[in-house]
Amino acid sequence: MPIIETHRLRKVFRSVERQPGVGGALRSLFSRQYVDKVAVEDVNLTMETGELVGYIGPNGAGKSTTIKMLTGILVPTSGDIRVAGIVPYQKRKENARNIGVVFGQRSQLYWDLPLRESFELLRAIYAVPRPKYEANMAFFSEILDLDEFMTTPVRQLSLGQRMRGDFAAAMLHDPPIVYLDEPTIGLDVVAKEAIRTFIAKVNEERGTTVILTTHDLADVERLCNRIVLIDDGRIVYDGALERLRMEYGTHRTLVVTLADTCEDLSFPHTELVEQEANVVHLKFDRRKITAEHLLRLVTERCTISDVSIVEPEMEDIIRRIYLEGYRTQAPTPAS
Amino acid sequence: MTAVRPYFEFAKVAFSREATYRFEVFTSIGSLLVRVYLFRMVWTALYFHNAGIRELTLAEAITYSTVALLMSLVMDIDQTRLLVSKLDDGSIAMDFMKPISVPLYFFSDGTGEVSFHALLIVPSLILALFIVHIQVPDPIVLCVFFLSFFLGYLVGLLMNFCLNCIAFWTLEIQAMQLIVTWITDLLGGEVIPLVFFPPLVQGFIYFLPFAAMYSTPVLIYVGVIGPDEYLRALLLQAVWIVVFGIGAVLMWRFGSRRVVVQGG
Numbered sequence: 001m002p003i004i005e006t007h008r009l010r011k012v013f014r015s016v017e018r019q020p021g022v023g024g025a026l027r028s029l030f031s032r033q034y035v036d037k038v039a040v041e042d043v044n045l046t047m048e049t050g051e052l053v054g055y056i057g058p059n060g061a062g063k064s065t066t067i068k069m070l071t072g073i074l075v076p077t078s079g080d081i082r083v084a085g086i087v088p089y090q091k092r093k094e095n096a097r098n099i100g101v102v103f104g105q106r107s108q109l110y111w112d113l114p115l116r117e118s119f120e121l122l123r124a125i126y127a128v129p130r131p132k133y134e135a136n137m138a139f140f141s142e143i144l145d146l147d148e149f150m151t152t153p154v155r156q157l158s159l160g161q162r163m164r165g166d167f168a169a170a171m172l173h174d175p176p177i178v179y180l181d182e183p184t185i186g187l188d189v190v191a192k193e194a195i196r197t198f199i200a201k202v203n204e205e206r207g208t209t210v211i212l213t214t215h216d217l218a219d220v221e222r223l224c225n226r227i228v229l230i231d232d233g234r235i236v237y238d239g240a241l242e243r244l245r246m247e248y249g250t251h252r253t254l255v256v257t258l259a260d261t262c263e264d265l266s267f268p269h270t271e272l273v274e275q276e277a278n279v280v281h282l283k284f285d286r287r288k289i290t291a292e293h294l295l296r297l298v299t300e301r302c303t304i305s306d307v308s309i310v311e312p313e314m315e316d317i318i319r320r321i322y323l324e325g326y327r328t329q330a331p332t333p334a335s
Numbered sequence: 336m337t338a339v340r341p342y343f344e345f346a347k348v349a350f351s352r353e354a355t356y357r358f359e360v361f362t363s364i365g366s367l368l369v370r371v372y373l374f375r376m377v378w379t380a381l382y383f384h385n386a387g388i389r390e391l392t393l394a395e396a397i398t399y400s401t402v403a404l405l406m407s408l409v410m411d412i413d414q415t416r417l418l419v420s421k422l423d424d425g426s427i428a429m430d431f432m433k434p435i436s437v438p439l440y441f442f443s444d445g446t447g448e449v450s451f452h453a454l455l456i457v458p459s460l461i462l463a464l465f466i467v468h469i470q471v472p473d474p475i476v477l478c479v480f481f482l483s484f485f486l487g488y489l490v491g492l493l494m495n496f497c498l499n500c501i502a503f504w505t506l507e508i509q510a511m512q513l514i515v516t517w518i519t520d521l522l523g524g525e526v527i528p529l530v531f532f533p534p535l536v537q538g539f540i541y542f543l544p545f546a547a548m549y550s551t552p553v554l555i556y557v558g559v560i561g562p563d564e565y566l567r568a569l570l571l572q573a574v575w576i577v578v579f580g581i582g583a584v585l586m587w588r589f590g591s592r593r594v595v596v597q598g599g
Binding site: 068071072073074075092093094096097099101103106107108110112113117120121124125126127 | 340341343344345348352355425426428429431432433434435436592594
């Protein structure tokens with residue numbers, strides 16, 4: 001049985017439409033016009049226990065709205081939603097015991113308290129037995145290096161420290177499901193790595209089901225097998241990360257360093273994207289021309305001193321999908 | 336037991352949070368003493384020029400003001416204002432994601448905050464006694480006073496909670512709160528004892544919730560409300576608790592459904 005299940009999930013926000021200018025602002029005091037904005041439309045999402053899914057999409061695509069409905073703080077406009085057999089907005093408190101949440105932009109730690117006391121408070125809230133609490137803290141401290149700032153008030157923590165604290169806080173009660181909403185936003189490389197290791201470890205060792213939303217595709221590549229792509233409120237892709245790369249990563253770049261000047265750099269199915277002194281970037285469609293064939297054509301015409309092939313970045317693939325839409329390119333995946 | 340534990344902890348946290356603002360503690364006691372002294376001067380001057388009234392002697396008027404001011408240490412706190420700021424910055428989302436009753440969380444936080452300020456009453460009272468002399472009624476009256484004080488506190492707590500819930504719809508309630516504060520100041524009897532109002536007006540304002548907050552307990556303290564009127568006065572306070580209690584439940588039920596977390 002799937003642990004998370006949504007069926008035709010839809011959320012519409014109603015907001016006041018503002019007229020421009022001072023006159024408009026005054027007018028809106030008396031007569032208001034409402035606009036409905038569809039944030040999430042027809043979202044069908046099914047997750048099995050222990051899955052780690054990357055939920056990605058551009059800003060305003062509906063990621064956070066979906067997560068908020070899964071946590072039970074937003075009521076869907078229509079559609080069904082079940083998390084561990086519970087309808088979240090109907091049984092908010094019961095649902096809360098099953099989930100752990102980390103929002104990169106918010107903290108659930110208590111601002112005025114030292115980190116340790118925040119944890120103690122959470123222990124009381126979730127009624128975590130003392131031995132389990134101690135064991136969890138030991139586990140978290142080891143991966144997240146919490147010890148050095150356990151007694152520091154949360155307001156004085158750096159962003160990286162605070163995030164590490166937030167992760168421990170979200171996992172303290174061993175939730176079977178964890179929602180991570182942009183958890184690596186604004187972090188440096190070291191902190192990001194610590195967080196990624198933590199997510200991977202919790203998912204592997206505890207079988208925690210994880211939904212991860214992020215703009216940093218390195219997170220996704222490192223952690224997720226499956227990604228769900230949402231754009232404009234609709235799911236446009238749901239499947240393996242590899243397949244997306246295969247379908248969209250059709251272009252590679254051949255980087256050649258010329259030993260001598262070379263007159264003509266136009267080759268079939270190839271585009272000259274960049275030329276900097278004697279380093280030339282040639283982007284080619286690997287379905288139409290092989291790297292080996294292209295290289296042969298280049299060496300026939302020019303003398304080269306170095307060569308390398310650049311694989312398509314996941315970033316570029318996603319950017320292409322955002323710009324062009326998924327369906328225009330590849331066949332729609334089944335699911 | 337485990338069900339009560341978190342709320343007890345919330346109160347404890349709020350208590351120690353208040354205790355960290357030492358400067359505020361000292362200034363609030365300081366300003367209280369200044370006001371006690373000023374009121375003594377004003378009443379003395381008024382009575383000297385025969386502007387006083389029959390129902391209240393000078394000593395009683397000074398006692399009234401001092402007791403009302405001491406009560407304000409507790410009464411003037413908007414215990415649930417946390418709700419408004421959390422709605423404004425959206426951090427209320429994190430509270431809704433916890434297995435707790437969110438309104439009880441706000442009440443616990445407020446209780447912790449108020450408990451700390453209640454402790455301040457003792458040193459303030461001792462210091463105030465150096466400035467003015469106040470009358471102390473007999474133990475039975477004192478007991479009724481404390482009961483009425485507690486009921487008045489609940490009226491204020493629930494009324495403020497209803498006001499704060501308006502923020503679910505408007506996000507901003509500052510102007511409305513100011514208006515209510517002014518009305519409370521005027522009609523609650525904190526500054527001017529309600530017995531100073533014309534008899535016709537008095538009959539009306541005693542029935543308002545504002546009088547139930549300050550005026551009723553203090554008038555019991557100074558003896559203007561006598562033993563034969565205790566029951567009626569306390570019942571009226573209870574009525575307002577029920578009214579605002581029902582209001583609070585309804586406001587919360589409909590308001591919390593509207594939570595739209597800003598941003599993110």
